[in-house]
Amino acid sequence: MPLYKYVLRRVLFAVPLVLGITVVAFLIANAVPADPINANLPQSALGNERLVAAFREKWGLDQPLHVQYLTYLGNLVQGDMGVSIRTNNPVFDDLRQFLPATVELATVAIFVGLLLGVTFGIVSAVWRNSVVDYAVRVLALIGVSFPVFLLALIGLTVLHAQLGWVAGPGRLGFLLSRPPHVTGLFTVDALLAGQWATFRNAASHLVLPSLVLGLYVSGIIARITRSSLLEVLYTDYIRTARAKGQREHAVVLRHGLSNALIPVVTLLGVLYGNLLAGAVLTEAIFAWPGIGRYAYRAATSQDFPAIMGVSMLIAFIYVVANFIVDVLYFFLDPRIRYV
Amino acid sequence: MHMSAVRPASVPRAFLAAAVALFAIVGSSQAQAEEVIVIGHAEITEAYDPAHAFNPTSGMVNRVAYDTLVTFPDADASSIEPLLAASWSISDDGLVYTFTLRDDVAFVSGNPLRAEDVVFSFNRLKNVRAQPSFLADPIDSLEALDERTVAITLVGPRPSFLAELANTAFSVTDAEVVRANGGTDADDAAEADTAMSYLNQNSAGTGAYRLSSWSPQDRTELVRNHDYWGEQPFFDRVIIVNIPEAATQRVALVSGNIDLATDLTPDQVVALEGNDDIGIFLGPGRWTHFLLMNRDADIGGPMADPLVARAVRYALDYQGYRDLWAGSVTPGSNMWIGLAGAFGQDRAMGRDVERARELLAEAGYADGFEVTLQYPDMTFAGVSLSTNAQKIQADLADVGITVRLLPGEVQVALEGYRSGQQGFAYWFWGPDKLDPVDFLEFLPGGKVAGERARWMPEMADDETMAMIERAYQETDDDARLELFTLLQEYAQEHSAFAPFNVPAVQTAFRADIEGYVWHPQWGLDLALLSRSN
Numbered sequence: 001m002p003l004y005k006y007v008l009r010r011v012l013f014a015v016p017l018v019l020g021i022t023v024v025a026f027l028i029a030n031a032v033p034a035d036p037i038n039a040n041l042p043q044s045a046l047g048n049e050r051l052v053a054a055f056r057e058k059w060g061l062d063q064p065l066h067v068q069y070l071t072y073l074g075n076l077v078q079g080d081m082g083v084s085i086r087t088n089n090p091v092f093d094d095l096r097q098f099l100p101a102t103v104e105l106a107t108v109a110i111f112v113g114l115l116l117g118v119t120f121g122i123v124s125a126v127w128r129n130s131v132v133d134y135a136v137r138v139l140a141l142i143g144v145s146f147p148v149f150l151l152a153l154i155g156l157t158v159l160h161a162q163l164g165w166v167a168g169p170g171r172l173g174f175l176l177s178r179p180p181h182v183t184g185l186f187t188v189d190a191l192l193a194g195q196w197a198t199f200r201n202a203a204s205h206l207v208l209p210s211l212v213l214g215l216y217v218s219g220i221i222a223r224i225t226r227s228s229l230l231e232v233l234y235t236d237y238i239r240t241a242r243a244k245g246q247r248e249h250a251v252v253l254r255h256g257l258s259n260a261l262i263p264v265v266t267l268l269g270v271l272y273g274n275l276l277a278g279a280v281l282t283e284a285i286f287a288w289p290g291i292g293r294y295a296y297r298a299a300t301s302q303d304f305p306a307i308m309g310v311s312m313l314i315a316f317i318y319v320v321a322n323f324i325v326d327v328l329y330f331f332l333d334p335r336i337r338y339v
Numbered sequence: 340m341h342m343s344a345v346r347p348a349s350v351p352r353a354f355l356a357a358a359v360a361l362f363a364i365v366g367s368s369q370a371q372a373e374e375v376i377v378i379g380h381a382e383i384t385e386a387y388d389p390a391h392a393f394n395p396t397s398g399m400v401n402r403v404a405y406d407t408l409v410t411f412p413d414a415d416a417s418s419i420e421p422l423l424a425a426s427w428s429i430s431d432d433g434l435v436y437t438f439t440l441r442d443d444v445a446f447v448s449g450n451p452l453r454a455e456d457v458v459f460s461f462n463r464l465k466n467v468r469a470q471p472s473f474l475a476d477p478i479d480s481l482e483a484l485d486e487r488t489v490a491i492t493l494v495g496p497r498p499s500f501l502a503e504l505a506n507t508a509f510s511v512t513d514a515e516v517v518r519a520n521g522g523t524d525a526d527d528a529a530e531a532d533t534a535m536s537y538l539n540q541n542s543a544g545t546g547a548y549r550l551s552s553w554s555p556q557d558r559t560e561l562v563r564n565h566d567y568w569g570e571q572p573f574f575d576r577v578i579i580v581n582i583p584e585a586a587t588q589r590v591a592l593v594s595g596n597i598d599l600a601t602d603l604t605p606d607q608v609v610a611l612e613g614n615d616d617i618g619i620f621l622g623p624g625r626w627t628h629f630l631l632m633n634r635d636a637d638i639g640g641p642m643a644d645p646l647v648a649r650a651v652r653y654a655l656d657y658q659g660y661r662d663l664w665a666g667s668v669t670p671g672s673n674m675w676i677g678l679a680g681a682f683g684q685d686r687a688m689g690r691d692v693e694r695a696r697e698l699l700a701e702a703g704y705a706d707g708f709e710v711t712l713q714y715p716d717m718t719f720a721g722v723s724l725s726t727n728a729q730k731i732q733a734d735l736a737d738v739g740i741t742v743r744l745l746p747g748e749v750q751v752a753l754e755g756y757r758s759g760q761q762g763f764a765y766w767f768w769g770p771d772k773l774d775p776v777d778f779l780e781f782l783p784g785g786k787v788a789g790e791r792a793r794w795m796p797e798m799a800d801d802e803t804m805a806m807i808e809r810a811y812q813e814t815d816d817d818a819r820l821e822l823f824t825l826l827q828e829y830a831q832e833h834s835a836f837a838p839f840n841v842p843a844v845q846t847a848f849r850a851d852i853e854g855y856v857w858h859p860q861w862g863l864d865l866a867l868l869s870r871s872n
Contacts, residue, residue: 048473054529087385087555088535098556153586161594168596169587171557174377174580178554287582287591289557297556302750 082305091309100184102290113217121225143219388538402861405510405544433496454483459514466528471508499774573869604721666843674778707739716746
């Protein structure tokens with residue numbers, strides 16, 4: 001199958017998926033047995049019928065559910081995600097403001113996790129059942145099972161407050177001013193503006209949170225890499241490679257790893273989505289003004305347009321991440337090309 | 340030729356001159372080093388526009404970015420003091436308030452303060468129909484009598500009006516600047532006014548500071564207003580960073596990243612005692628924790644009986660709650676403890692298990708009964724409602740009442756509370772307005788009593804209802820004090836509520852920070868802070 005046909009098929013699959021997500025997200029957001037009036041107007045304004053009626057009318061809460069949904073869908077198709085009840089800003093603008101912080105952290109974290117995880121996985125597989133293997137497996141288990149927010153707090157208390165090895169909470173030193181906005185990624189924007197001190201500061205603030213999130217990711221990746229590599233190392237073509245007299249590191253890294261990494265690539269798409277969507281606690285602890293905090297606040301105040309916006313964004317990121325993974329498959333796994 | 344002859348001598352000289360200049364610059368900048376304070380704060384605002392914002396974060400910022408006509412003393416709400424209004428008078432029927440403005444006040448734009456600005460700001464507050472707009476509902480009309488005199492006519496007598504005017508929602512804004520940025524005070528302001536985006540990034544007030552930037556959920560910056568009409572604040576710049584987690588605020592404070600943490604929990608503050616780098620403030624806050632006992636027998640069951648409600652008030656171990664929450668006090672009624680005439684701990688109820696049992700027997704429950712306690716499953720301002728609920732369960736077990744705990748998700752529980760469907764519930768209340776009339780919410784005819792506890796006017800005697808009526812109208816301070824004393828005594832006997840604890844507010848700061856005062860209206864007055872050397 002040629003690439004374009006493959007890509008087109010993937011894109012077509014994504015359309016009903018996204019549509020389905022809008023329905024599910026809309027129903028769940030509306031199924032919460034609470035009235036956004038209570039969450040968004042102060043107690044003392046609730047008795048004021050004029051204010052309550054104005055609020056209902058403004059946000060379309062006086063319309064039947066299916067009308068609300070169709071209106072939303074119609075607007076969404078035109079790129080309009082509505083206006084947040086809570087912030088009064090277009091949801092699109094809010095997302096654009098909060099997403100870069102999360103993307104910056106998640107991207108660095110996934111690289112840290114990948115680096116650590118694959119290294120752990122290889123070491124574990126090559127020296128299987130040795131002390132090193134057990135040590136790495138225990139570390140991976142801790143990474144997966146230890147609550148991330150606790151790891152974050154311990155990191156802040158010990159590594160930052162007591163030892164002073166890493167920077168503290170926030171994306172940047174509190175006294176520093178932000179680099180001029182281009183991408184919203186502080187490290188990139190600082191580089192673009194040639195502000196080295198700001199870049200170093202922003203990078204140092206990424207160290208601890210990305211290590212904490214990365215450790216979690218690495219635990220999962222290490223386990224998959226290990227089992228997948230072990231499987232590969234006992235296949236015929238590896239035996240052939242060894243028989244040809246290739247050096248062991250070439251056998252493991254070139255022949256073994258490139259095939260063992262296919263399930264890891266699959267996992268990356270999901271993990272990256274998880275990091276973007278599920279970093280609420282980490283963001284709160286590191287005072288990281290990202291999309292997780294925004295989603296949490298949207299949910300607790302029944303800000304329907306914002307809840308829908310975040311849901312759509314996360315779904316979209318999952319779809320894109322998995323689309324990229326699918327395309328990578330095309331190159332990694334030759335079998336796909338011949339189906 | 341000429342050039343090369345000069346160069347050998349001039350290069351070191353130029354270098355020297357540059358070095359001297361550089362040292363001069365460094366030296367002078369050190370001499371006038373900018374004073375900056377960094378506040379760690381869990382930001383909860385969605386706006387700084389005074390007509391839209393209604394929460395602690397915006398209260399703290401707008402307190403120093405704007406001024407109101409009148410205000411409270413630095414630390415309590417015991418009196419009304421002048422601010423932008425130099426003086427005022429109230430008409431005999433209590434309907435018309437006439438304010439005379441100071442003549443030495445200018446906005447950060449340089450525009451002088453005029454009566455027209457007051458009219459514009461209050462009309463805009465009313466007409467944008469946003470969260471705090473209800474505060475302007477009592478206003479019937481506004482009129483600028485001359486440049487410095489403004490008359491406010493109310494729809495009815497309202498003894499609490501001056502106290503309400505101290506709310507930052509009544510910040511006086513620069514009409515010219517707000518209009519230039521899309522603002523309007525017309526009837527259609529809810530749709531036509533577009534000044535919020537400007538006012539969320541820039542203040543247009545007369546305060547000690549000027550809002551210079553806001554990155555929502557991230558940071559807020561204020562800079563000194565050099566032309567401020569009052570006393571200049573100590574700090575040139577205030578940076579408020581959003582740190583949602585209390586644990587992180589603690590780490591940031593201990594490591595010196597921030598100078599003051601506004602949201603530490605009581606146990607964290609206790610843990611910081613003895614740290615020489617840290618100063619601590621601990622004092623009663625603005626939230627009264629109370630039990631609600633629904634007077635509708637179909638909903639409240641045994642709890643609907645006034646005798647049972649009274650027994651519950653005798654059954655609670657008030658000292659125990661004070662021991663649980665450091666710095667907390669026991670209130671004597673549902674009237675917030677910091678208001679003029681409120682019953683404090685000296686007039687609070689005490690535990691009397693025998694009395695409680697007698698009352699239960701009198702009500703026909705000598706063998707006790709079972710009841711479900713509903714409450715929101717949350718920790719509010721550092722106080723775990725679950726911990727208190729468990730203590731309530733234990734306290735009531737001592738008098739024979741078996742309590743089943745039913746914690747609920749906050750929004751869901753709130754729905755049941757606000758619709759009056761909870762028979763026995765645990766909630767907390769902070770005064771909407773810092774005036775004794777707020778207490779009337781908890782008496783027959785009041786919203787909390789009627790809508791949430793179904794304690795209706797027909798359940799009270801005529802004499803009490805007449806007192807309550809008068810309390811809504813009376814503006815004379817002495818007469819009010821007498822009325823509210825009687826009403827609090829009445830509540831201790833007959834109320835459908837059992838107020839049991841006012842937890843402390845606690846703030847920790849670097850030891851060199853001075854001037855911290857907690858206020859129930861704006862929380863923290865940034866203009867009062869300074870740094871010792």
